[in-house]
Amino acid sequence: APTTIRIDRSAVIAPVSPRIFGSFVEHLGRCVYDGIYEPGHPTANEDGFRMDVVELVRELGSTTIRYPGGNFVSGYRWEDGVGPRDQRPVRRDLAWHSIETNQVGLEEFARWCKLTGSELMMAVNLGTRGIEAALDLLEYANHPSGTALSDQRIANGAKEPYDIRMWCLGNEMDGPWQIGHMSAEDYGKIAARTASAMKTADKDLELVVCGSSGSSMPTFGEWERVVLEQSYDYVDYISCHAYYQERNGDLGSYLASSLDMQYFIETVVATADHVKHKLKSKKTIKLSFDEWNIWYLEEHQASDEVNDEWRVAPRQLEDTYSVADAVVFGNLLITLLKNHDRVASASLAQLVNVIAPIMTEPGGDTWRQTTFFPFSVTSRLAKGEVLRPQIDAGTYSTKVYGDAPLVDAVATVDGGKSALFLVNRSQTETIDVSVDVKDLGAEVVTEALTLHDEDVYAKNTREDQFRVGLKQLSGAVLDDGVLTVSLPPVSWSAIALG
Ligand code: AHR
Numbered sequence: 087a088p089t090t091i092r093i094d095r096s097a098v099i100a101p102v103s104p105r106i107f108g109s110f111v112e113h114l115g116r117c118v119y120d121g122i123y124e125p126g127h128p129t130a131n132e133d134g135f136r137m138d139v140v141e142l143v144r145e146l147g148s149t150t151i152r153y154p155g156g157n158f159v160s161g162y163r164w165e166d167g168v169g170p171r172d173q174r175p176v177r178r179d180l181a182w183h184s185i186e187t188n189q190v191g192l193e194e195f196a197r198w199c200k201l202t203g204s205e206l207m208m209a210v211n212l213g214t215r216g217i218e219a220a221l222d223l224l225e226y227a228n229h230p231s232g233t234a235l236s237d238q239r240i241a242n243g244a245k246e247p248y249d250i251r252m253w254c255l256g257n258e259m260d261g262p263w264q265i266g267h268m269s270a271e272d273y274g275k276i277a278a279r280t281a282s283a284m285k286t287a288d289k290d291l292e293l294v295v296c297g298s299s300g301s302s303m304p305t306f307g308e309w310e311r312v313v314l315e316q317s318y319d320y321v322d323y324i325s326c327h328a329y330y331q332e333r334n335g336d337l338g339s340y341l342a343s344s345l346d347m348q349y350f351i352e353t354v355v356a357t358a359d360h361v362k363h364k365l366k367s368k369k370t371i372k373l374s375f376d377e378w379n380i381w382y383l384e385e386h387q388a389s390d391e392v393n394d395e396w397r398v399a400p401r402q403l404e405d406t407y408s409v410a411d412a413v414v415f416g417n418l419l420i421t422l423l424k425n426h427d428r429v430a431s432a433s434l435a436q437l438v439n440v441i442a443p444i445m446t447e448p449g450g451d452t453w454r455q456t457t458f459f460p461f462s463v464t465s466r467l468a469k470g471e472v473l474r475p476q477i478d479a480g481t482y483s484t485k486v487y488g489d490a491p492l493v494d495a496v497a498t499v500d501g502g503k504s505a506l507f508l509v510n511r512s513q514t515e516t517i518d519v520s521v522d523v524k525d526l527g528a529e530v531v532t533e534a535l536t537l538h539d540e541d542v543y544a545k546n547t548r549e550d551q552f553r554v555g556l557k558q559l560s561g562a563v564l565d566d567g568v569l570t571v572s573l574p575p576v577s578w579s580a581i582a583l584g
Contacts, residue, residue, distance in 0.1 A: 089517050092476040093497050093506075095525035099472040100426040102498055105252075107465040108207065108433040109148035110377060111195070112156035114182050114440050115402035118190050120448050121438035122198060127449060134189070135198050138452045142444045143202045143437065146458060147465030150205040150252065152376055152433045153195055157181035159257050160213025160265040164223045167191015169242050178396060180265060185398045192227065193239075196248050206248060207376075207433070210280065212256030212273070213266030217280050224253075224287055252292045252431070254376065255280055255317075258299040258327065260309045270309045274316025281320035294323040294374045294431075301328065301350040310354055314361040314371065323374035323431065326354055329381035329441075330414060337542070339486035341511040341576065343414050344421040344494065346487070347378070351425045373428050377435035378418055380411045380457065403440045407456045409554055409576065410542040416460030416578030417509045420496045423464075426472050434461065445548070453551035456544075459537050463556070463580045464507060467533070470500025475521075482512065493517055493573065499526055506581045510573035513542075517573045524567030528583035531569070534562035538577035 111117055122143075125134035154162060158181045166175050166188045174188035192208075199206045208227065210220040222235055227248045229236035236247070258264050259273040268276070273296065281293045295317050298306045310324060328347055332340035351373060358371040382405050386392075391402045407415070422432050438444045443458035479493035492515075495508040504526045510517045536559040544554050559579050562571045573579055 087478075087480070089479045089493050089519045091478070091495055091519060091521040093473055093521065093523050093525055094476065095473065095499065097474040099424060099474050101471050102423075102426070102468050103430060104149040105431040106422055106426055106429070107148055107461070108150035108152065108376070108431060109437040110152040110156070110433040110435040111154070111437050112440065113154050113158045113162070113179065113186060114156060114436070115404065116399045116439040116446070117436055117442070119187070119399035121440075121446055123190050123194070124446075124448060131201075133194055133197055135201065136446065136452070139438060139444060139446060140201050142452055142454065143204075146443060146462050148204060148434065148437065148461070149465075150207045150431065150433065151199060151437070152207045152209065152254065155181070155209060155257055157257060157264060159209040159211050162211050163215070164192060164211070164219070168193055168226070168239070182402060183392050183394070183396065184400060185396050187398060192248070193242060193244060196244070205252075206250050207252040207254070208250045209254035209257055212259065212276055212280060213264060216276060217283050220280050221283055221287065224284055228288065252294065253284065254294045254296070254325065255321070256296055259296045260303055260305055261299045270305060270312035271316070274313040277313065278317035278320050281317060285320055292323065293321045294325050294376065295321040297324040297326050297354060299327050301346060301353070307353055307357055310357040311361060314358055315364070318361055318365050318367055318369070318371070321371070323372045324354060324358060326350055326373055326375045327377035327435075328375070329377070329379055329383060330418070331380060331382045331384065332410065333384070336485055337410060337513060338482065339484040340410070341414060341513075342484050342487045342490035344417040345490060347418055347421045348425070351429060355428050372430040375422060375429050375432040378422070378432060379435050379441050380407060380415055381405060381441045405441050406545050406547060408543045408545050409456055409537065409539045412456035412460055412537050412554075413509055413576055413578045415457045416464070416507065416537065417494055419460055419464050420494055420507050420509065423468060423472050423496045423498070423507070424474065447548060451548070451551065453546055453548070455546055456537065456554045459556050460578050463535060467505040467580055467582050468498045468507070469503070470498055473497040473499055493519060502527065502584060504528055504583045506569075506583070508571070508573055508579045508581075510575060510577050512575050514575055516575060519571050519573060521569040521571070522567065523564070523569050523583065526583060528564060530584055531562050531564050531581060532584040533580070533582035534559040534571070536574065536577050536579040538574040542576045
């Protein structure tokens with residue numbers, strides 16, 4: 087049967103919030119040092135930030151940026167990263183077994199966010215620290231003036247407060263690898279107390295409590311229930327983290343990875359709403375999917391890149407992404423948009439060099455990985471409101487997820503402009519799709535782009551930086567309110583209508 091999609095203008099999921107296109111900068115490997123920051127680089131500004139990287143971050147269109155970790159934050163003292171740079175302490179980062187020079191901290195990063203036009207989302211350390219350090223950081227960052235810490239910020243050169251709205255209450259506290267890892271009960275209590283104190287200072291803060299580090303965590307579901315029962319009244323979001331990779335050459339299952347993300351979201355929503363009902367609360371908890379990406383974690387764990395040496399900015403977690411990776415990645419973005427009514431915020435983990443869409447070489451080039459393209463196009467075209475399409479597509483059989491639809495899609499509409507994002511998961515077939523877009527009142531196809539290659543494992547590398555890019559999707563025709571497109575096998579596509 088032919089694949090058909092119907093777009094119903096009234097099937098609105100949510101208005102598109104820029105926060106769905108967030109990203110993440112952690113003090114890890116070469117993300118900060120030799121990534122966004124490299125003082126000797128020919129394009130470096132007075133702060134030492136690489137302007138060629140800033141340009142690519144702007145092109146990517148990432149919005150809210152989570153900082154400074156990740157696992158790193160659970161051993162971090164924020165005070166180390168403020169004040170005169172020549173007086174900042176050099177310390178050990180136990181999370182990544184590295185040396186942290188503290189040459190970049192809150193002050194520099196806030197300036198970098200201004201350069202890139204992004205919103206800073208800050209994490210507090212609930213691993214080795216607690217309420218007092220979180221309150222101190224909040225005062226330093228957000229209080230206008232006239233207190234010890236706000237005046238210290240001003241003395242350090244930042245007259246205006248940073249006015250950071252979103253705060254993460256620690257990171258992945260469910261993970262045994264986390265410094266200060268706790269039980270759900272213990273974490274729920276410390277998160278509730280910290281959140282309550284932070285909201286006493288500013289009731290309008292948006293606070294994110296740690297959910298699970300992945301849907302395969304043994305505590306998944308139960309962790310969310312227990313943590314939310316403790317902290318529900320004080321928090322606004324619960325976090326989700328998920329990474330995907332191809333395993334055992336099973337490309338078919340890998341291409342259906344977004345089914346896991348869907349299951350993850352539905353389970354967390356059900357759990358959060360169960361707690362809402364139990365506590366008779368009027369508030370609905372939103373999801374902050376603040377780490378998502380492709381990550382060949384098992385290969386990194388088997389390597390010795392995180393080793394006993396204490397090094398500054400070692401090469402860690404530097405995945406090179408293929409076309410297939412970018413297709414799965416684009417499908418994850420589609421899934422986030424399809425759940426945007428509850429997933430109000432999301433952060434691609436991470437941004438530069440470390441499992442990243444943007445790569446750099448010290449003193450040298452910066453280039454786009456394959457995953458750069460679905461992100462930059464979606465963030466540019468997805469405006470207005472997200473619409474849920476009715477998709478009637480065939481299925482294929484996968485080892486991990488059973489039968490999976492061959493096609494997935496989502497639509498957005500913004501006045502007279504609309505966009506469709508589609509994936510074809512088939513490894514062999516081009517799929518002809520007929521999309522009923524009468525409701526959108528579109529007259530013309532303004533853009534039709536696809537990410538596809540005869541070699542699904544083609545990659546952009548330092549030596550071959552432009553091997554993979556977007557191509558025109560030929561043959562996209564709009565006729566009498568019906569759009570017909572042919573999606574190549576293993577492809578991600580975007581079509582803009584006007
Ligand atoms: O993004 C890399 C790491 O993945 C983060 O530090 C951690 O939060 C997660 O396990």
